[in-house]
Amino acid sequence: MNQEVRTRFAPSPTGGLHLGGVRTALFSYLFAKKHKGSFVLRVEDTDQNRYVEGAEQYIIDCLAWCGISPDEGPHKPGEYAPYRQSERKLMYKQYALQLVESGHAYYAFDTSEELEKMREELKSEKNPSPQYDASHRMHMKNSLSLLKEETDKLLQENTPYVIRIKMPQNEIISFNDMIRGEIKNEADLVDDKVLLKADGMPTYHLAVVVDDYLMKITHAFRGEEWLPSAPVHIKLWEYLGWKESMPQWAHLPLILKPDGNGKLSKRDGDRLGFPVFAMDWHDPKTGDTTKGFKELGFLPEAFINLLALLGWHSGEEKELFTKEELIAAFSMERVHKGGAKFDFDKAKWFNHEWIKKLSDEDCAALVKPILTTKGLKIEDDSFLIKAVHLVKERCVLLNDFYEQSIYLFESPFTFDLEAIQAKWTDEKKLFFIDWINILESLSVWQFSDIETSFKNLATEKNIKPGELQLPFRIMLVGAKHGIGVFHIADMIGKEDTVNRMKKVLGML
C-alpha cells in the first residue's frame, strides 16, 4: 500500500504553545516531510469551557515562526475541511449513534451529581478512583441497565444524555507503538469513556478517531500522556469498522523540568527564569503576558534544532542541523523512550551557534528592530552589518546585541575610572595627549593606521602598548568589555574617538 503519508498536529486552543507541543508538531512535520507527505493542523476545540480567544491564531503564528507550517489547517483549508472540530460537530454524532446501534456504545443519563455520588460511595482505600465500567454500568442509569421503553421515553423527553463506549470484557487490547513496540492493556481496566458529551460535542476520544479516519491520517504522534487511553481509541477504530485504516501510533516521551522530576510546566519556566512557550503569549482573560523563546532572542533555526535533539538523536556526532538536514536524518527508530529534562544552558548554546552561522546581513536584519526599539538610531545599514560582524560571536541571544554594540552607536555615559587610575601615570597621560594630536592629523581613518600609530608612539615613549590599551578601552567603551579597541576606534570615526578620549582625560 503506497498511500501518502499524512500526519497531524492537533492542539486545543487553550493558551500558549508549550515546548512539548512544538516538539510533537516538529516530529510530525519531520516525519511527514521525510516521506514526502502532508502535515495537517487540526484544532481540537471541543471543550467550549476552555476556549481562549486568539489561541488558534497564536498556534498558527508559532508554527510559522518555527518554519513548520502545516500543509492544511483552518487557515489553509484543504480537501478535508473543516479543520476545526467545533465546525465538524454534526459528523461526530452520527458515528456515536452508529456505535449505539451496533451495540458498542450506549446512552447514559446519569447527572454529574449521580456520577459524583457513585464515585463517592465506591471509593475505598483499595480503589481511590472508581470507574464507570463493566462492574458498575448495570447499576447506573443508562440504556444498558434500563428497559428499552424507559430509554426511549427519556430520549423523547429530551433528557440530557451522553454516549459512552461499552468496553469489552476479558480481552487484551494490544497495539504496536512506533517508539515503544507492543503495548498491551486489559480491557476490563479501562472505563466506559464518554464519547459524546451532553452538549452534543464529541470528547477527544471520539473526535480523534473520527477525524484521523476522515482526514486519512497514516501516522499519529502525540504525547506519552495519551498512552493509557490508547486502548479506547483502538477499540473505536475496530468498532467503527475502520481497523484497516488505523494510523500507526507514536507516543512521544515527555519533556521534563530541569530540576526534580515531572512534566515541564509554564510555572517551572517562571520559577527558573526561562521561557516555556514558543512566542510571547498574551492571555486575554488575565491580561498577563508570558515570555516566549522568540521574544527572548532565539532564532527559529536554533529552537527547532534544540527541540529535535530533545528525544531524538541522529547517532552521529553532529548536533547542528538545519530543518532540511533534520528532515533527511530523522527516523522514528532513533526517538527515545525516556523523557528528557530541559536544559536551558544547552538551549542557549544552540542559539549561540546559530547566531554565529548566520550571515552578517541576515543577522543585521533581525537585530535592527531590536536595537531601534531600544532607542539606538541606525542611519546606515552597512554600518550595522559591520557592527554585527564584529560583535556576533559574543552574543548568545539576539537581544544581547544591544549591550554588546551600544558603544559603537553612542558615547558611554559612565566610565570605570578606577580601572584606569589603578595604574595611571603622567607618562601615560602625555602619551594620550600626543597621540590625540597624531590621530587628528591622520588624513585617512582606518584600522591599521590607528593601530600602527598607537604602537609606534608607545615604542617611542617606551611604554608597553598593552599598558595603554585598557585606559583606551575605558575611554571608548566606558568599561572593561567589548571588541578590539582599534576596531572600535575605526568604527566610531576620528571625531568621536578623539572626543571620547578628551572627555575621559579631563576626568582623570
Add this chain to the structure above:
RNA sequence: GCCGCGUUGGUCAAUCGGUUAAGACGCCUCCCUUUCACGGAGGAAUGACGAGUUCGACUCUCGUACGUGGUACCA
C-alpha cells in the same frame, strides 16, 4: 490503590552481546588575548539494585526499587 510507560555522568546522549563506555552542554585547569568573548589543550564525572541466560552483559529475561503518566461530560 490499580494500570501503563520509563531508568547510561549534573544535563542531552552514543553503544543495537566482546569498546580504555563516544561526543555535546555545564563545571574546573592551562594557553591565546593585558578587556570581555571566540578559539585551542587538558581534567573531574555515567550503566538504579538483585537474580538469571551466556565463554562473555550497559546491551537479552525476570524480579525489586525509584521516577513518571493515566485513572473527567479536559485535552
